Each structure stands twice: as C-alpha cells, then as structure tokens.
Amino acid sequence: MTRKLYSLCGEDGIRHYSPHVWKIIMALEHKGLEYSLTPVSFEDISEIEDGSYSSVPVLRDGETVLGESYDIARYLDETYPEAPALFDGKGAMALTRFVESYCKTVLHPSLATIAVMDMHNLMSPDDQVYFRTARERRFGMSLEEMAKGADRERAALPDKLAPIRDLLTHQAWVSGATPAYADYTLFGTLQWCNVCSPNTLFTKDDTVSSWFDRCLDLYDGVGRNPARSS
Amino acid sequence: MTRKLYSLCGEDGIRHYSPHVWKIIMALEHKGLEYSLTPVSFEDISEIEDGSYSSVPVLRDGETVLGESYDIARYLDETYPEAPALFDGKGAMALTRFVESYCKTVLHPSLATIAVMDMHNLMSPDDQVYFRTARERRFGMSLEEMAKGADRERAALPDKLAPIRDLLTHQAWVSGATPAYADYTLFGTLQWCNVCSPNTLFTKDDTVSSWFDRCLDLYDGVGRNPARSS
Structure with missing residues (x-):
C-alpha cells in the first residue's frame, strides 16, 4: 500500500477524531482509492514525513506528500480524474x-x-x-x-x-x-x-x-x- | 423590448428595493441581456401577468413568464448558453x-x-x-x-x-x-x-x-x- 493517511488518534491508537482527516477518509472512499491509516498523536505531527507539517491530515500518495484537507481533495480529483469527482465542476x-x-x-x-x-x-x-x-x-x-x-x-x-x-x-x-x-x-x-x-x-x-x-x-x-x- | 422584469418599488415608482429582484437585475446584466424594469407595489403583485404570482421578481421573456429568482437564473443559463454563465457547472x-x-x-x-x-x-x-x-x-x-x-x-x-x-x-x-x-x-x-x-x-x-x-x-x-x- 503506497497511499498512507496520517490521522490524529486517541490514546488507544485507533480512535480517529480529527474533523479534517474525516473529510479525507470520506474523499478517498468516494473515489474508491485504497489507503491505510497511520495513527499519530499531537506530539507525532512534527515528525510526519519531512517534518514540515503542523496539522493533519497529511497524505502520502506514492512519491507525493501533501497536507491541508481541501488541497488534498483537489489533488485527488486532478490525479484520479477517472474516479468519481469530489467537485462537480x-x-x-x-x-x-x-x-x-x-x-x-x-x-x-x-x-x-x-x-x-x-x-x-x-x-x-x-x-x-x-x-x-x-x-x-x-x-x-x-x-x-x-x-x-x-x-x-x-x-x-x-x-x-x-x-x-x-x-x-x-x-x-x-x-x-x-x-x-x-x-x-x-x-x-x-x-x-x-x-x-x-x-x-x-x-x-x-x-x-x-x-x-x-x-x-x-x-x-x-x-x-x-x-x-x- | 420583450424582456420585462417586474420589480417592487417605493412610492416614487423608481426606487427598486427587493433583494430577489436585485439578484435578477445583476443576473441579466451578467449575461448582457437587455430588459426593462416594470415597477410594482405590493398591491400590484397579484395582478402581474396571469395573476398567479405572490412575490417578485417575475420575468417575462418573450412568451415565457416565470417567478422565483433562483429558477429565473437557471432559466437564463439554459436559454442563453452562449452568454456568460451564472453557474459554472x-x-x-x-x-x-x-x-x-x-x-x-x-x-x-x-x-x-x-x-x-x-x-x-x-x-x-x-x-x-x-x-x-x-x-x-x-x-x-x-x-x-x-x-x-x-x-x-x-x-x-x-x-x-x-x-x-x-x-x-x-x-x-x-x-x-x-x-x-x-x-x-x-x-x-x-x-x-x-x-x-x-x-x-x-x-x-x-x-x-x-x-x-x-x-x-x-x-x-x-x-x-x-x-x-x-
């Protein structure tokens, strides 16, 4: 699996609660794209990928890494135009x-x-x-x-x-x-x-x-x- | 001029103040469509065209008459697709x-x-x-x-x-x-x-x-x- 979504989790490491991550979970499901969730704590965020991120979601998609939910949604539509559109125009x-x-x-x-x-x-x-x-x-x-x-x-x-x-x-x-x-x-x-x-x-x-x-x-x-x- | 927009006016008959009429004034201007404004008072509304309207705007466009600002905007885009679009998709x-x-x-x-x-x-x-x-x-x-x-x-x-x-x-x-x-x-x-x-x-x-x-x-x-x- 090369598509990895970093997601803020509770102490149990499995309870995903970030509003912005949920937007991207739904966006990936909408487009039918496989992904794995990588749980992070607040502390971990500064260590995601190249260490330049201060919030989640962060998506790694093959060689591409990006943050900001809206930008990720735009990226998904541009990169996978054959899958159902997240934005109708x-x-x-x-x-x-x-x-x-x-x-x-x-x-x-x-x-x-x-x-x-x-x-x-x-x-x-x-x-x-x-x-x-x-x-x-x-x-x-x-x-x-x-x-x-x-x-x-x-x-x-x-x-x-x-x-x-x-x-x-x-x-x-x-x-x-x-x-x-x-x-x-x-x-x-x-x-x-x-x-x-x-x-x-x-x-x-x-x-x-x-x-x-x-x-x-x-x-x-x-x-x-x-x-x-x- | 066959395009006529009924518009609620003040006592002076020239001060146009309906929010919904203003939406359509701007829509007609946006599409570059000529129109004339027909001032109406509250009392006049029930006498517009076939008497079936209870609010403005009402637009007469040739043989077509319709009310409700959003419906009028949709109609204008459908009827005049070559003019600038009111809805981008x-x-x-x-x-x-x-x-x-x-x-x-x-x-x-x-x-x-x-x-x-x-x-x-x-x-x-x-x-x-x-x-x-x-x-x-x-x-x-x-x-x-x-x-x-x-x-x-x-x-x-x-x-x-x-x-x-x-x-x-x-x-x-x-x-x-x-x-x-x-x-x-x-x-x-x-x-x-x-x-x-x-x-x-x-x-x-x-x-x-x-x-x-x-x-x-x-x-x-x-x-x-x-x-x-x-």
Whole structure:
C-alpha cells in the first residue's frame, strides 16, 4: 500500500477524531482509492514525513506528500480524474470553500466547546498536556471553564445549522443530488464531535440529523467505525 | 423590448428595493441581456401577468413568464448558453443554493430588522398598510417595536458575515475568480438594506464591505443607481 493517511488518534491508537482527516477518509472512499491509516498523536505531527507539517491530515500518495484537507481533495480529483469527482465542476470547487468557511467560523467554535472534555479524555497523557496548554492559551481559560459553555453551545447548534436545514429542503445532499466533497466537509466537522461525544449532536427528527445518518451509512458505514487500526 | 422584469418599488415608482429582484437585475446584466424594469407595489403583485404570482421578481421573456429568482437564473443559463454563465457547472448550481439558504436564514432576519422603518417609509401609503399588517402579524409586534432591535442586529451583523469574510481570504468573489450568481445572491440580500437604509451596512475596512463595493461597481455601476425608471 503506497497511499498512507496520517490521522490524529486517541490514546488507544485507533480512535480517529480529527474533523479534517474525516473529510479525507470520506474523499478517498468516494473515489474508491485504497489507503491505510497511520495513527499519530499531537506530539507525532512534527515528525510526519519531512517534518514540515503542523496539522493533519497529511497524505502520502506514492512519491507525493501533501497536507491541508481541501488541497488534498483537489489533488485527488486532478490525479484520479477517472474516479468519481469530489467537485462537480470548477464552480463547485470555489463554492465548496464557502461550506468550509461556514464550518470553520460558525460550527467549529460550538463543537470545540461541546466536545472539549471528551476530546481531552480520549487523548494520551502527553497529548492531554499539549492540548490543555494550547487551548488554555488560545481561549484564556481552563478547559473546565470552557466546558461550562457546552450546554449553551449545544442549545445554539440547531440555529447554527439553519442554513443546512433550509438547503436540505431543496436537495438530498449538500452537494446536490449525490454526495461530494461539500458533504464530507460538513460531515467531517460534525463527525469530530460525534466521535468524541457520541449521541450528543442532534435532537431527534432533525433534517440535518437524517442527512448525517445517511453520511454515516456511506461506503459500508465507514463513519460508524471511528475506531480502526488501519 | 420583450424582456420585462417586474420589480417592487417605493412610492416614487423608481426606487427598486427587493433583494430577489436585485439578484435578477445583476443576473441579466451578467449575461448582457437587455430588459426593462416594470415597477410594482405590493398591491400590484397579484395582478402581474396571469395573476398567479405572490412575490417578485417575475420575468417575462418573450412568451415565457416565470417567478422565483433562483429558477429565473437557471432559466437564463439554459436559454442563453452562449452568454456568460451564472453557474459554472452543475455542482455550482447546487452549492449556490447553500449561499441562498445562508442569506435567507442568517442574514434576512437581521436585515429585515435593521431596515424595517426605512423600508416602510419609502412605500406608498397603501403598501405601508399592507406591509405593516403582514409584518406585525408575522412577528407579533409593531414595526416600531421591531425597529428597537435594529442596533442589536447591526452589532450582530459582522459576526453573521464571518463565513463570507473567511471565504474572501481564499478568493476574490463568492463564486471564485470571477463574480457569478452566488455573488448576486448575497449582493441582492445586502443591497435590499443598502437601498432602504444607505450607508448603514458595514463598518469601514471590512473585507465584505470591499467585496460589496466591487459588486456595486459591476456593469457600469448598476447597483449604485437603485432609483431608475426603466
């Protein structure tokens, strides 16, 4: 296997929880490309390949190594044009960026708060120290203080998902009639919280929840098995 | 001229302020298609063409008459494929819907509050009665009560525009390297408030404000002249 995806894992070395890695897991499955997952801890990231990476995913594909989920998705479409497209045209490439910007600016802050303690608790002791130090510096408060906002953020989430809920009244998938990278962008973002804090994301019967369930079913239910060793 | 766009106007019969009409004004300009604007009041809408419409825009194009801005944009691309495309591919058609859903669920409620009294004040007396009755029923409060939320909504707007601001760090236009219908969808939404309550939308030096200015410059500055008689 020459295709290797470096993926942030919990202390067990098999629980994959990075939102951006999940985008690429789904992208590789979508394109039907084989790959193996190489678990890394926060500490390991600086030692991936040539040591120039500060985040995951990183993909090695034969002699090519690259990072940044969106760039990897673009690379996969360019390199494997015969496999199903992740972007249905150039316009979709640009507009998928808007889904990414929405996930980053609207959803990430809420999900980071909702999942903060569960995420911390699944890490190795060394990653816990790294994570605590980095987050507490960034947010100017302890993780425990941050976690006090979890109920508030969980209550705000349905409103924050309103644009997706409205979109899904028009079409079955974010990308249109069939799922593509815009779906995986949103899915990865939510899957992060779903892996760390299972069953806390949605209230029942939400349109977005049923879309998320359909995403979990894709590709032999790969999203339903976040704990895997390869 | 066989191409006629019905457009909601103020009492002066020349101030065009409907967000959805603005989307189609920009779409027609983008495609280089000639058109005339037919001003209508709220009262007039039920008498447009065969009387089956309850909102604007309505476009008559030769023998074809249709409503709903997104459907009109799709129609224009299908009917005039040789003119510049409003959607760069099928994927862009689907993802432009997400921009529309974001405008509808995130921005509209804020803008409706910010502009409510100015919008009311530019209408004819009959439209003022219609508008007041409809809005007060929908929101369960007087227009004046609603307007008290304007400062709060204006303060919330920069945060609500965060996904657009983030997107514009990657590309010059919402649609990518050049403007297209996703831009006009957002532009129309903001132009509504800009026409009703000029110079209140943005704080200075905002990335989104500079994008909006570039939209106003397009097509001989059509957006800078919201008061026009044809």
